[in-house]
Amino acid sequence: MCAVSAVFLLRGSAPFCWERQPSSDSEVPPAGQPTGEHTYGEVNQLGGVFVNGRPLPNAIRLRIVELAQLGIRPCDISRQLRVSHGCVSKILARYNETGSILPGAIGGSKPRVTTPNVVKHIRDYKQGDPGIFAWEIRDRLLADGVCDKYNVPSVSSISRILRNKIGSLSQPGPYDGGKQPPPQPALPYNHIYQYPYPSPMASPAAKMGGHPGGPVAAAHVSLPRSWPSAHSVTNILGIRTFVEQTGALAGTEGSTYPPKMEDWPSVNRTAFPPAQAVNGIDKAAMEADIKYPQPAPALSSVGSFLPTCAYPPSNQHGVYGGAAGGYIPPGHPWQPQGSPLGHHGPGVTVHGGDLATAMAFKQPGREGGFAAESGVLQSFASCTISKCPKCDGEGAAGEKTRVA
DNA sequence: TTCGTCACGGTTGAA
DNA sequence: CCTTCAACCGTGACG
Numbered sequence: 001m002c003a004v005s006a007v008f009l010l011r012g013s014a015p016f017c018w019e020r021q022p023s024s025d026s027e028v029p030p031a032g033q034p035t036g037e038h039t040y041g042e043v044n045q046l047g048g049v050f051v052n053g054r055p056l057p058n059a060i061r062l063r064i065v066e067l068a069q070l071g072i073r074p075c076d077i078s079r080q081l082r083v084s085h086g087c088v089s090k091i092l093a094r095y096n097e098t099g100s101i102l103p104g105a106i107g108g109s110k111p112r113v114t115t116p117n118v119v120k121h122i123r124d125y126k127q128g129d130p131g132i133f134a135w136e137i138r139d140r141l142l143a144d145g146v147c148d149k150y151n152v153p154s155v156s157s158i159s160r161i162l163r164n165k166i167g168s169l170s171q172p173g174p175y176d177g178g179k180q181p182p183p184q185p186a187l188p189y190n191h192i193y194q195y196p197y198p199s200p201m202a203s204p205a206a207k208m209g210g211h212p213g214g215p216v217a218a219a220h221v222s223l224p225r226s227w228p229s230a231h232s233v234t235n236i237l238g239i240r241t242f243v244e245q246t247g248a249l250a251g252t253e254g255s256t257y258p259p260k261m262e263d264w265p266s267v268n269r270t271a272f273p274p275a276q277a278v279n280g281i282d283k284a285a286m287e288a289d290i291k292y293p294q295p296a297p298a299l300s301s302v303g304s305f306l307p308t309c310a311y312p313p314s315n316q317h318g319v320y321g322g323a324a325g326g327y328i329p330p331g332h333p334w335q336p337q338g339s340p341l342g343h344h345g346p347g348v349t350v351h352g353g354d355l356a357t358a359m360a361f362k363q364p365g366r367e368g369g370f371a372a373e374s375g376v377l378q379s380f381a382s383c384t385i386s387k388c389p390k391c392d393g394e395g396a397a398g399e400k401t402r403v404a
Numbered sequence: 405t406t407c408g409t410c411a412c413g414g415t416t417g418a419a
Numbered sequence: 420c421c422t423t424c425a426a427c428c429g430t431g432a433c434g
Contacts, residue, residue: 044430053414053428075406084430089408106427107416 048082055103056083056091064088065095118153121146122161134158 041049050056060081067077074092078085095101118141125137134155141147153161 042430050429051415052430053416055415055428073406085407086409086431087429090429093408104427105417107418108426109418109424 044082044084046079046082046084048084050083055106056087058101061091061101061103064091065101068092068095118146119161122153122158126162134162137162 041051043049055061060083063081064077064083067080068074068088072080074088075085077083078088081088091101121141121144122137125132125140129136135158137158138152138155141152147153
């Protein structure tokens with residue numbers, strides 16, 4: 001009861017802005033929606049706003065998880081956050097499975113398993129033993145370490161390779177050209193969902209800086225990093241954070257936020273901030289969620305949930321051999337990159353601090369935490385849960401607070 | 405009443 | 420540049 005009630009104390013953050021590109025398909029804005037701006041979203045049966053086909057903002061996802069960890073029933077969470085219970089169920093199930101609140105990677109293609117190297121080996125096997133079976137080749141690929149269990153081609157794939165590429169061994173195959181394409185990625189793509197959402201904490205000034213290219217640029221900010229801080233279990237419980245108390249969140253529109261989209265004062269495109277236009281807390285905030293006019297009550301710990309891959313282990317090719325909840329995302333699975341956070345859009349920079357913050361949750365041993373960016377103390381209250389995969393299962397009791 | 409599941413219509417991004 | 424395809428999304432309904 002208390003926990004549920006506490007939730008209502010926390011509608012203090014700026015709105016998300018969940019909108020379409022300038023070409024806006026002009027969904028009908030909910031009643032009360034500011035006109036003159038093309039907003040984007042639909043209202044579900046619970047009165048919540050969603051964009052069909054698009055994931056809920058991390059803020060909402062985080063809250064779902066946090067509330068669940070507080071013992072609030074999914075049905076209550078559903079009502080509180082105005083998210084369908086199916087969605088709540090799905091997000092919680094995923095979180096329990098993977099330890100991540102992130103949505104899966106949308107779009108794109110999975111990495112090929114039939115890489116030139118694999119084909120080459122298959123060819124070698126076939127040449128060495130023309131009567132070899134596909135399943136034998138598969139076993140040998142595994143045995144020889146050419147592939148691992150996550151990226152070994154299926155028997156049918158091997159058969160296809162034998163048929164299409166090796167059937168005509170006399171002819172150089174597409175991969176025989178001497179120049180080897182890049183090595184196969186060992187990981188699934190987009191393990192970190194690229195959020196095009198602006199931050200609920202974006203300052204008004206920053207928001208005004210929105211421009212048509214904003215969303216695009218933001219979309220390349222591959223990692224929604226930590227939230228500026230005002231959102232944590234502590235906050236959910238109604239305890240104001242140091243940040244709030246000190247006004248560190250100035251510009252975050254500390255006003256309360258109505259639960260319904262139509263009541264949100266600002267749900268429009270102009271709320272889209274140019275990520276590079278901000279720094280520190282604002283920047284972090286801005287890169288969090290975009291396009292969501294959903295109430296984003298004081299979110300802070302979101303980032304801590306973000307770095308992890310939403311994929312189940314079975315999808316974490318070649319890297320996550322262990323328990324799903326315990327891995328450390330090494331970076332964009334199949335995109336060469338210098339930063340573990342994946343590629344960033346032009347002009348978008350990610351500071352190490354952000355990175356550390358973002359990584360913190362899954363890396364108990366690392367520095368950084370909920371409020372690393374804002375340099376404030378933040379409670380790790382949410383990690384007191386027994387099942388918290390982020391804290392080695394025990395919430396890392398003790399070292400729950402830290403100073404950035 | 406609650407919750408897991410699934411069809412559906414939608415978006416996304418690599419090929 | 421456009422299309423295709425297969426991944427994902429959240430909703431809503433069902434049991």
